[in-house]
Amino acid sequence: xxxxxxxxxxxxxxxxxxxxxxxxxxxxxxxxxxxxxxxxxxxxxxxxxxxxxxxxxxxxxxxxxxxxxxxxxxxxxxxxxxxxxxxxxxxxxxxxxxxxxxxxxxxxxxxxxxxxxxxxxxxxxxxxxxxxxxxxxxxxxxxxxxxxxxxxxxxxxxxxxxxxxxxxxxxxxxxxxxxxxxxxxxxxxxxxxxxxxxxxxxxxxxxxxxxxxxxxxxxxxxxxxxxxxxxxxxxxxxxxxxxxxxxxxxxxxxxxxxxxxxxxxxxxxxxxxxxxxxxxxxxxxxxxxxxxxxxxxxxxxxxxxxxxxxxxxxxxxxxxxxxxxxxxxxxxxxxxxxxxxxxxxx
Amino acid sequence: xxxxxxxxxxxxxxxxxxxxxxxxxxxxxxxxxxxxxxxxxxxxxxxxxxxxxxxxxxxxxxxxxxxxxxxxxxxxxxxxxxxxxxxxxxxxxxxxxxxxxxxxxxxxxxxxxxxxxxxxxxxxxxxxxxxxxxxxxxxxxxxxxxxxxxxxxxxxxxxxxxxxxxxxxxxxxxxxxxxxxxxxxxxxxxxxxxxxxxxxxxxxxxxxxxxxxxxxxxxxxxxxxxxxxxxxxxxxxxxxxxxxxxxxxxxxxxxxxxxx
Numbered sequence: 001x002x003x004x005x006x007x008x009x010x011x012x013x014x015x016x017x018x019x020x021x022x023x024x025x026x027x028x029x030x031x032x033x034x035x036x037x038x039x040x041x042x043x044x045x046x047x048x049x050x051x052x053x054x055x056x057x058x059x060x061x062x063x064x065x066x067x068x069x070x071x072x073x074x075x076x077x078x079x080x081x082x083x084x085x086x087x088x089x090x091x092x093x094x095x096x097x098x099x100x101x102x103x104x105x106x107x108x109x110x111x112x113x114x115x116x117x118x119x120x121x122x123x124x125x126x127x128x129x130x131x132x133x134x135x136x137x138x139x140x141x142x143x144x145x146x147x148x149x150x151x152x153x154x155x156x157x158x159x160x161x162x163x164x165x166x167x168x169x170x171x172x173x174x175x176x177x178x179x180x181x182x183x184x185x186x187x188x189x190x191x192x193x194x195x196x197x198x199x200x201x202x203x204x205x206x207x208x209x210x211x212x213x214x215x216x217x218x219x220x221x222x223x224x225x226x227x228x229x230x231x232x233x234x235x236x237x238x239x240x241x242x243x244x245x246x247x248x249x250x251x252x253x254x255x256x257x258x259x260x261x262x263x264x265x266x267x268x269x270x271x272x273x274x275x276x277x278x279x280x281x282x283x284x285x286x287x288x289x290x291x292x293x294x295x296x297x298x299x300x301x302x303x304x305x306x307x308x309x310x311x312x313x314x315x316x317x318x319x320x321x322x323x324x325x326x327x328x329x330x331x332x333x334x335x336x337x338x339x340x341x342x343x344x345x346x
Numbered sequence: 347x348x349x350x351x352x353x354x355x356x357x358x359x360x361x362x363x364x365x366x367x368x369x370x371x372x373x374x375x376x377x378x379x380x381x382x383x384x385x386x387x388x389x390x391x392x393x394x395x396x397x398x399x400x401x402x403x404x405x406x407x408x409x410x411x412x413x414x415x416x417x418x419x420x421x422x423x424x425x426x427x428x429x430x431x432x433x434x435x436x437x438x439x440x441x442x443x444x445x446x447x448x449x450x451x452x453x454x455x456x457x458x459x460x461x462x463x464x465x466x467x468x469x470x471x472x473x474x475x476x477x478x479x480x481x482x483x484x485x486x487x488x489x490x491x492x493x494x495x496x497x498x499x500x501x502x503x504x505x506x507x508x509x510x511x512x513x514x515x516x517x518x519x520x521x522x523x524x525x526x527x528x529x530x531x532x533x534x535x536x537x538x539x540x541x542x543x544x545x546x547x548x549x550x551x552x553x554x555x556x557x558x559x560x561x562x563x564x565x566x567x568x569x570x571x572x573x574x575x576x577x578x579x580x581x582x583x584x585x586x587x588x589x590x591x592x593x594x595x596x597x598x599x600x601x602x603x604x605x606x
Contacts, residue, residue: 002604028603055601254573309604311576 003242003309004063005030008040008072011128011149012218012260014191015119017044017095019083021241025076026051029059030066036151036308040070041128041191044097046083050076073097091236092262094118120234120262123199124192125149125219129170136164141183141322141329144168148190148197148219153308157315158186161322171199174206184213184325187220189304194222194232194263201227213297213324218261221300225291228276231269235287238262239303242310245283246290246303254283257303258310264288264302297324353431353460356383357424359441360394360401362415372438377401379436384408391427393420394437415440417447424448424457435463439520442469443546475517475551492553501538501552502531510534511555516541518549527555527587557587562599 001022007013025047045067052062067074075097087093096113098104128149136159143158145167158165166180170190177185185207187200197219205227208214216224222232239259246255265288270276280290280301291300304310305317358379361372376392377400383390384406392407395415402410409427413419415437424432432454434445448454449466471477476494483489493504505512514537516524524544528534534552541550561582568574581599582590 001598002602002606006604024600027600031603034603034605056603058603252571254571254575256575313574 001025002028004045005034005066006036006151006153006309008042008045008067009034009036010151010260011037011041012151012189012191014041014124014128014149015043015117016191017046017097018042019046019078019080019087020048021080021084023048023080024051025049026054026063028056029054029062031058031060034308036153037128037149038130040067040072041149042072045072045074046078046080046097047074047076048078048080050074073099087237092238119191120193120196122192123196125170125190125197125200128191130167132169133167134165135159135167137162138164140164141325142166142180143184143186143325144177144180144182146170146172146177146185146187146200146203146220148188148200150188150190151304151306151308153306154186154188154217157306157318158322161318163322163325170197172203174203174210177203177207178210178212182212183329184215184321186215186217186321187223189218189220189260192219193234194219194226197223208298209296211296213321213328214299215321216298216300217306218302218304221291221302222261222263222265224298224300225265225270225288228274229269229271230276231266232263233266234263235261239264239282239287242307244303246280246314247283248280248290249278255280255314256311257289257305257314258307259303261302265291299324353388353429353462355389355391355427355429356431356433356462357391357393357420357427357429357459358383358407358433359415359420359437359444360392360396360399361437362395362440364396364399372436372441373399373401375436377406379433380407389429391423391429393423415444417444417451417453420444420448421451421453424453424459428457429459431460431462433462435469439518442473443518445469446473473518474547475515475549490553490556492551495538495550495552496542496548498535498538501534501550504552505531505534508554511557513551513553513555514538514541515551515553516545516549517551518546519544527557555587557585559586560601561586561590561593562602563590563595 004020004025007018050064052064054062094113094116096109096116098109125148129147140163142164145165147167148170155165187204200223204223208224226232239261242258244257244259246257267278267288270278275294277292277294278288279292282289289302292298299321301317305314307314358376360376364370364373380390380392390407391409392401393411393413394402395413397412400406402412411423434441445461446469454461471481479489479492491508493500495501511527511529512534513527514525524541526537528537538550542548563580565577567577578597579599580595580597582593582595584593
């Protein structure tokens with residue numbers, strides 16, 4: 001369907017072979033604007049039918065040509081329906097893609113698959129994160145983004161709401177983050193098992209309890225949950241796709257969301273006594289999709305409000321954060337003094 | 347949006363005759379509505395002029411009227427059955443037109459019938475070309491240059507600003523009947539005259555032709571809690587110029603990228 005370029009360039013898919021369930025892929029080619037990061041991160045792509053040549057006025061190249069340029073193996077004419085059913089029954093698993101299986105026995109290939117590296121066995125965030133970057137207008141609320149594998153549209157969604165951004169690489173300390181005196185902090189999505197990213201936990205705990213508006217997305221949400229003392233567990237085959245219904249427990253409203261996570265927060269482990277509240281839940285399986293706090297300005301979501309791919313409804317969540325960020329910025333003493341100065345001068 | 351009060355009996359307006367290529371889905375959607383009402387334990391009354399549909403079978407609705415779908419007949423059914431609610435959104439254009447007509451002559455008010463689902467104002471805004479255009483402008487959505495014409499002169503004046511070809515669309519007709527693409531002044535006059543005659547309110551929309559453009563459709567739903575979702579989108583195989591009913595429609599769209 002749509003969004004295959006966004007999927008292959010999503011850092012959260014680092015080290016994973018992705019099987020797309022929609023049977024026709026590549027229809028509209030690729031365009032640089034749809035890249036969610038600087039390169040594709042998937043280990044491989046599996047599709048039922050590959051569409052070549054693509055049909056779109058904006059296409060710069062075909063999907064196949066793009067993947068080839070980056071050395072990403074891709075396979076078509078696979079019975080993706082059978083593969084999907086297999087994964088849903090047995091869970092996400094190791095696999096191996098071979099271009100020429102002549103001379104290799106089934107046992108050999110199985111052994112290769114068994115010994116395959118997976119992104120769960122170590123902290124893979126450093127592999128996908130980038131350098132320090134500052135973007136946006138000078139005289140605007142300042143949001144710090146901790147880059148664990150941030151998607152381009154998170155950055156764009158914020159810039160569109162008129163904030164100044166400082167994107168910091170994963171591994172920064174709480175002192176460094178708070179030292180920038182931000183009006184808001186976001187911990188981005190990223191690949192791998194959240195319990196592997198131990199170094200970030202202390203930083204997240206300090207930043208989130210500082211009173212600065214905090215927005216954890218996907219991995220960011222899980223890191224905060226762990227920092228708060230909750231537990232995470234691995235889902236059998238994860239939530240992947242753009243049609244996951246999520247209910248806001250406070251208002252009863254349902255959002256259709258874009259999801260891509262293999263781990264989730266244990267509902268029973270959420271430390272309610274410390275003020276944490278389950279805010280959003282998945283309508284299909286009841287799992288935790290968002291957390292808030294009784295008095296701290298924390299908005300945590302498991303899914304992807306920036307979508308790309310997916311339906312744009314949950315973009316509204318960025319408004320929530322930016323409102324809190326703007327409120328903090330407006331109430332700063334320096335700003336208040338400036339306003340007072342102007343009033344006195346008049 | 348106010349929560350509708352629970353009703354114990356509902357009158358459903360059927361879609362009438364099925365013409366191939368035109369609103370065939372409303373036959374079955376009406377049937378499904380009756381099944382849903384039954385599941386909810388609501389007394390269902392169906393009025394449909396079409397005897398050749400399972401919608402009018404004995405065991406689908408509680409009461410069946412195989413009668414012409416007119417305001418007169420519906421008023422008599424309402425007077426006899428006294429339904430608490432009216433479901434008119436599953437009978438295609440016919441259902442919508444009748445709902446509006448019944449409201450306007452005061453039948454709904456007189457017998458205390460609640461219009462369920464899409465409210466009257468929304469039906470009007472969607473059907474009346476002018477109101478719809480105003481709505482789009484209000485919410486900042488792009489609109490094709492167009493004008494509402496009640497006479498040939500109205501249309502000709504518009505043609506001075508927006509070049510041919512122009513599309514002529516009569517308001518409130520089934521399947522876009524009476525419309526046409528005018529490539530010449532003569533055709534424009536002919537289509538506008540015909541359209542005004544065919545339209546129940548003597549109104550046609552004249553707009554810039556989008557012949558050759560991609561045609562994409564969306565199914566959307568909204569519930570009483572203001573949850574809005576797009577159920578699916580669809581792409582017409584043929585571009586604008588060929589009516590949806592004459593084309594092939596594929597769900598989901600095939601040539602739009604994610605952002606589009």
